[in-house]
């Protein structure tokens with residue numbers, strides 16, 4: 326029987342009334358490394374950092390935030406350095422790169438020095454809210470899942486603030502990947518995910534994509550390796566500050582990557 330198993334939690338906030346400390350496991354020695362890729366996120370970074378620190382602190386969880394900035398012209402790295410002074414080098418780790426080298430390779434770069442046994446991948450622009458993280462962790466513990474992925478496209482999830490064109494792009498990207506590759510996950514292009522570090526390492530080593538298509542390929546590889554994947558509904562709210570970096574190049578890269586996977590996997 327395949328170990329690939331998808332389970333859906335009806336409501337990510339349903340656990341809100343439970344005991345807070347260590348997410349019900351007082352003796353837990355888990356550490357969570359959050360990978361935050363940034364490109365021109367100067368205005369968002371302090372807010373997301375504050376909310377992440379608050380979430381982990383309130384639940385008594387050990388964490389680090391790894392910021393992978395690609396030499397953003399808006400001075401994001403300077404802001405990150407200030408945050409490091411405030412929160413400490415044990416909580417904020419800087420892994421800058423010389424230029425904009427793409428989202429997929431940013432994760433590969435970020436994971437290299439991660440000290441947590443779990444890795445959380447999310448956007449830095451507040452579209453992924455840190456308050457959902459406890460639901461990811463609880464879900465992971467339910468059956469010791471290898472991966473927990475946030476989904477916008479199931480009951481309880483959703484997208485707010487996108488225009489029709491962007492909604493169709495996202496739905497289309499998911500539909501065509503599901504049609505061709507059937508990885509069995511309802512949101513293939515979303516990037517709010519929790520991985521066991523060893524699992525992420527193995528999947529990353531097998532992954533060839535460099536840009537946004539990376540997220541989708543990761544789920545295809547997870548299926549290939551028979552890892553267990555659980556889903557948690559999330560609400561994606563479009564950014565307030567700054568702009569999306571998803572352009573025509575990324576869409577073309579997605580289609581190319583999809584075709585490569587279809588013909589090789």
Ligand SMILES: Nc1nc2c(ncn2[C@@H]2O[C@H](COP(=O)(O)OP(=O)(O)O[C@H]3O[C@H](CO)[C@@H](O)[C@H](O)[C@@H]3O)[C@@H](O)[C@H]2O)c(=O)[nH]1
Nearest residue numbers: 362363364393395427428431448449450514516569570571
């Ligand atoms: N370091 C680095 N960071 C990057 C790069 N490109 C984007 N980022 C960062 O990656 C995060 C997501 O980028 P956005 O530009 O905000 O993406 P979006 O349009 O909101 O993307 C949504 O759709 C994507 C494709 O479906 C999803 O992958 C993403 O999670 C989200 O749902 C942000 O923190 C952004 O700063 C890059 O080349 N380098």
Ligand SMILES: [Mg+2]
Nearest residue numbers: 448450452564
């Ligand atoms: Mg965004």
